[in-house]
Amino acid sequence: MQLSFTNALLRPRVHLGLRASRTFLTVSCPPVTLSSRTAAKSCLTSGVAGSPFRYPWLYRRCYSVVAQQKSPVLRSLENRFFSANAFHAAAQTSQLPVLASPAVGRWLLISSAMVFAVIVVGGVTRLTESGLSITEWKPITGIIPPMNAEEWGIEFEKYKATPEFKLLNHSITLDEFKNIFYMEWSHRVLGRVIGLTFIIPLVYFRLRKRLNPSMHWRLTGMTALIAAQGLLGWYMVKSGLEDSIMDTPGAVPRVSQYRLAAHLGTAVVLYAGMLGTGLTVIKDWKYANGRPWGGSGAINWQDVLSNPAVKRFSRLSKGLTALVFLTALSGAFVAGLDAGLLYNEFPLMGGRLAPPMDELFSFAYAKNDDGSDVWWRNIFENPTTVQFDHRVLAMTTYISTCLLFAHSRRPAIRALLPPLARISVTAAFAMANVQVLLGLATLLYLVPVPVAAAHQAGSIALLSTMVHLLVSLRRPGLAAQMWKKAGMGAKSSGI
Structure with missing residues (x-):
């Protein structure tokens, strides 16, 4: 040569x-x-x-x-x-659409884990009644706690002016105040850390053009949700600091259950969005690089997803996911009204399956003279009705999860579902059983903090299994399909 x-x-x-x-x-x-x-x-x-x-x-x-x-x-x-990257080089020369890299997916999964943590910490903050210990919202300077005795004294005096101190904690000591202060402070600081660890990488990935156009809008929405979380958090805390509580006979200083539900619901939506998008990015990347869809190389996703039985299973999965979210949201009303301290027995409530109708829909909660608001106010403001609704939703969610799992075990359906979908359904069924046990323990033992916090975390874990199920039944993204096709063409051409 x-x-x-x-x-x-x-x-x-x-x-x-x-x-x-x-x-x-x-x-x-x-x-x-x-x-x-x-x-x-x-x-x-x-x-x-x-x-x-x-x-x-x-x-x-x-x-x-x-x-x-x-x-x-x-x-x-x-x-x-x-080289081993010939596939990607060929894809670039063909001007294929941007395919987000696994680094983007890992960043989103880490962000979702941090949101999961802040949800758990927020639950503990509510259970320990620490949320009203910080009476001001300082987004920048609030990250630094009191550093000396003088600063602690100033913060303690501010707390002494709140209805919670005057009505419930008038005998609290400075050391006890520090405990609840640090709990609320850690919750707020963790929220700020989530904002920084999300926005900074987002700017980097955008400048490096690592995101496809559809992800730009989705991640912008997540950024807006993070900002809204801070505003909703303070809006919620402010409802428990209002002096009007002192003028209401029998009132208990607590945050509005409506604002608490909005705060939790926004966090759950943010978590599900980050988790689902992160899983989608990683699975699309693997599919584009030759990994089989659904966990098995013998499955053609076009044939699977076009099957009427799989379409019906997917619709049922989406409905169950919405039911899990709704049940978790109803738990926020239970926490906001301390409804878990009523009827600490199961399955009965006061010796019967349901409380009397006049107790479930009491006209004492109506504020209109004609009583036209008695229905919706009892649903959202009556502790007895709120607990009953949460029980019904929880049992409906559990039974629905069991039925979906049983449906997935049928030979005809099992043969059609991809392996990852079958694993997700099994995980959801297992988590639903754990969640029921945690809920019963929370109710029967009068809401102990560790068990109640685990129950709230369990609801998010159950939602996670359902999000993974939906992702496993999702078709690959258009960019992943085009990259896959380009890679197969390159291999067949002998590159």
Whole structure:
């Protein structure tokens, strides 16, 4: 074999001996500049009849010769057409749409884990009645807690002016105040950390153009939800600091259950969005790089998702996911009204399956003279009705999860579902059983803080299994499909 070059232009002439016929084939390259990658490719295609990928053995032998020259053009040729990343190089030359990398998916999963943590910490803050210990909202300077005795004294005096101190905690000591202060402070600081760890990488990925257009809008919405969480959090706390509580007979200083539900609901939506998007990014990347869809190489996703039985199963899964979210949201009303301290028995409530109708829909909660608001006010403001509704929703969710799991075990459905979907349904069924046990323990033992916090975390864990189920039944994104097709075309062409 011989290889020659001119000084100013790259003009290799490769002589390859054919073992079968003991003749020689000469591949001559036209003159090309060192900066022309397209012309560099023609060095291996000119002079060869037919498709440029017709003789892959010839390309390998050409490569074995030219790779020794260390020319910039030849090194770029090596990286683009003969490395393990040939698929991605081909995709780039074809101007394929942006496919988010696994780094984006991992960032979103880490962010969702942090939101999960802040939800749990927020639940503990509510259970320990620590949420009203900080009476001001300082988004920037509030990250620094009191550092000396004088600053602690100032914060304690502010707390002494609140209705909670005057009505409930008038005998609290400074050390006890510090405990509840740090609980609320950690919840707020964790929220700020989530904002920074989400926005900074988001700006980086956008500048590096690592996000496709559809993700831009989705991640912008998540950023808005993070900002809304801070505003909703303070709006919620402010409802428990109003002096009007002192003028209401029998009133207990607590935050509005409506604002608490909005605060929790927004956090859950943010968590589900981050988790679902992160899982989608990672699964799309794996699919585009040759990994099988649904966890099995023998499954064609077009055939699976077009099957009427799978479509019905997917609709049922979406309905169950919405039911899980609604049940978790009803738990916020239970927490906001301390409704878990009523009727600490199961399955009965006061010796019967349901309390008397006049107790469930008492006119004492109506504020209109004609009583037209008695229905919805009892549903959201009557502790007895709120607990009853949560029980009904919880049992409906549990039974629905069991039925969906049983449906997935039917031979006809089991044969159609991808392996990842079957795993997700099984995980949801297992988590539903754990959640029922935690709920019963919370009720029967008068809402102990560790068990109640675990119950709230269990609701988010159950929602996580349902989100994973929906992602496993989702078709690959358009960008992933195009990258997959380009990769298969490159492999079939012998790259």
